Amino acid sequence: MTARSAERTAFEVRPARPSDLARLDALFARAYPRLLKADYPPSILVTAVPLLARAQPRLLASGTYYVAETGEGRLVAAGGWSRRRDGRGEVRHVVTDDRLVRQGLGRAVLTRVLDAAALSGIDEMRCLSTRTAVPFYASLGFEEVGPVDMPLAPGITFPAVAMRRRM
Template identity: 65%
Template sequence: MRIRPARPSDLAELDALFARSYPRLLKADYPPSLLVTAVPMIARAQPRLLASGTYYVAELDGAIRGAGGWTPSDRPGRLGQRADVRHVVTCDSTLRRGIGRALLLHSFAEARAAGRRWMHCVSTLTAEPFYAALGFRRIGNTVVPLAPGIDFPAVEMWRPL
């Protein structure tokens, strides 16, 4: 597996990864009526994030099998400089092979090297156990407003770096 910074040219491959994986991974924790409206909004790579230098892809067997990263936050916190986890996904056919963990461990190290002291995450209900296994602590339930009338239940979490 190779972790590298994402590039704008990865957009199409990442869009396909999000569109394929999110519906399959989230279906156990969200009702179909929500997924049919929410997935088209969340299953798109963000061009600005791909060009940020702090968003990464994991390549395995010649293809992108995961993505995720972090961005610095200007929001003050009692723990010091904050970083935010950004748009993590793992290919549904390669789950439990350490791809998501490798992406986040890389992100932790890079954020720490950039002077960040803690990481904030808004997790899907599905991914909460994954983030907890990486040392994140639950703050509480939250809702991500995707569009008028479309609220996506999530879990707010944090961990020191």
């Protein structure tokens, strides 16, 4: 099925499990380069994106990271949140299958994230968005704070956009 298909993908949002690691790695590795291609130069796609496109085992085990899974067991979106030291929430490592964008998958995962954070007493969420995802986050009530360079490794940074949302 393509993103232009009139038929929606059936899915369930559930907490991630450590056993989801390999399938999430595959989703990140396939989706990030394709989704970010229009907004980042090849040098960023070659150096920074491979560092970003990896699932984080600690995050998967946190209980605050969620996946959208089809009835066939395919992971098609993911995202989560963490509590920051300042008491605010931070959106973490969001991805949607590049072949299934604009079908409500990312929105369903982020709605689950925002609801869980609110239930935990978070009154403000922050995120470091890719340039590509700024309109998506804005549609969920986030506002731009400004551009940031996210350090990934010595000599490698990723240009992102800091955003925030009152809960």
